[in-house]
Amino acid sequence: MVNKRLKLNRTIFIVMLLAIWEITAHSHIFPELLFPSLESILSALIHELEKGTIVLQTYNSIEMILEGMIIGDILAIIISVWAMISRRINEYVTTLVSIMDPLPGIALLPLAILWFGTGRNSIIFIIIHSVLWPMILNTVTGFKTIPKIYLEVGSNIGLKKIKIITNIMIPSALPSLLTGLQVGWSRAWRALISAEMIFGATGKESGLGWYIFEKRFMLDMPGVFAGLFIIVAIGFIVETVLFEIIEESTIKKWGMTN
Amino acid sequence: MECFLEIKELCKSFVSNGRYITVLDKISFNLHENDFLCVLGPSGCGKSTLLRCIAGYEKINSGKIILEGNELTKPGTDRMMVFQDFNQLFPWLTVEKNIDYPLKINYPKLSKIQRKELTSYYLELVNLDNFKDFYPHQLSGGMKQRVVIVRALSLHPKLLLMDEPFGSLDALTRYKLQKELLKIYEHTGVTIIFVTHNIDEAIILSSKIVVLSQHPAKIIDIITNDIEQPRLPGTPQYGELWNRLNLLMGLDKSIEESAALTREEVI
Secondary structure, three states, rough: HHHHHHHHHHHHHHHHHHHHHHHHHHOOOOOOOOOOOHHHHHHHHHHHHHHOOHHHHHHHHHHHHEEEHHHHHHHHHHHHHHHHHOOOHHHHHHHHHHHOOOOHHHHHHHHHHHHHHHOOOHHHHEEEEHHHHHHHHHHHHHOOOOOHHHHHHHHHHOOHHHHHHHHHHHOOOOHHHHHHHHHHHHHHHHHHHHHHHHOOOOOOHOOOHHHHHHHHHHHHHHHHHHHHHHHHHHHHHHHHHHHHHHHOOOOOOOOOOO | OOEEEEEEEEEEEEEEEEEEEEEEEEEEEEOOOOEEEEEEEOOOHHHHEEEEEHOOOOOOOOEEEEEEEEEEEOOOOOOEEEEEOOOOOOOOOOOOHHHHHHHHOOOOOOOHHHHHHHHHOOOOHHOOOOOOOOOOOOOHHHHHHHHHHHHHOOOOOEEEEOOOOOOOOOOOOOOOHHHHHHHHHHOOOOEEEEOOOOOOHHHHHEEEEEEEEEEEEEEEEEEEEOOOOOOOOOHHHHHHHHHHHHHOOOOOOOOOHHHHHHHHHOO
């Protein structure tokens, strides 16, 4: 009930924003070239979708981010498990995280270009960097706060080390793991778009960031906004729809949220 | 005759702030199969530590724990532990899966259908078959403890170790669960070690009572409890045993005396 009302409020608010936009655009306070109306943005979006390049570029961006996230998150879990072995390794890992975590992915781009060239590999590198550290931070916290009783019950019912990790530690730490995934996703998404805007002109492999850059270059403002719209839409769907579904079917269902 | 469970001169100490604190001091007793032993002692005396040593969670400093001729050193499914904590079921598994999963690990030869039958047999034993698709957080404390008990039993342990399992329950639920545990005990004949600080609980449940003292825990007395069931507080035997245990635990020491003791502990 409350949820429904919240959703309604949100919709009304978005409609209001769009209305303000439309009124501003039609009042011609700003030149139309810089502040296009909603219908020209929409028609640009439809046109681009029909042409298909933007679909391909969105696909490229999503593919890169998925690849980077899968590698980064698996790596993070392995490192976190390793950090649980001894206090000293844990100390090394947490120190490394506190050094690397504040470093924005995009700041590493010049380095990445030198190491991997101006291609896909550099972007994947930046995504892995964006995902890895917050994921380790959250996974280690999650592992450390596992109730001891689950581990004791686990060893009592005859589980061996690997099974304890996969079937007890990971589900127990799931709330923290999901937080890590979420933080990693939003950082990686930003880093990806930024990196693509700096380079990414590698023909078929270019992504959404490059699309916007290109449209700006050609002063196609409705096109720029169409690109922004897709970025916002994907971010919104992943953060509020996808993660919500994952939480509803796991930690919320299991009563593991505070 | 060889004993079922033999505890020989068990000593356990912890290091705290650079000095040794002896928790268990030369604990020795024997147990027969099908015994229901209650370990009775004041809070914090080391009863739980004793149970954790038998379960294999704690390394002992000296002494021996021998179960059917084998010395015990680490946890195993031959001794299943039931804790006081309500959150010992895995929250990510349904009630049914919580029982099914240990079966799957320990009896890989059982088919899915056989495991399902076993699971519902055990859930029926504690009248929770209707709740098999629930998640643990949807159950009450008493229901959770009942599931934990049958989860432990389903692995056919030689010993069921219970660490104040009903300690956090309200009096009514506690009474019901005691009755249920007695029923299960008669039904399965499992040997039980049950830790409690509650004299009534010890009298109602046990066939044998070990009374421990505090700091460090030593055995004060071992009492055979053969009062006929149902054990009702109104009967003379009940009252007699209650008085004896109460005296042994020294609960009627004056308040000043125990306050002095507490101060000593702090120092």
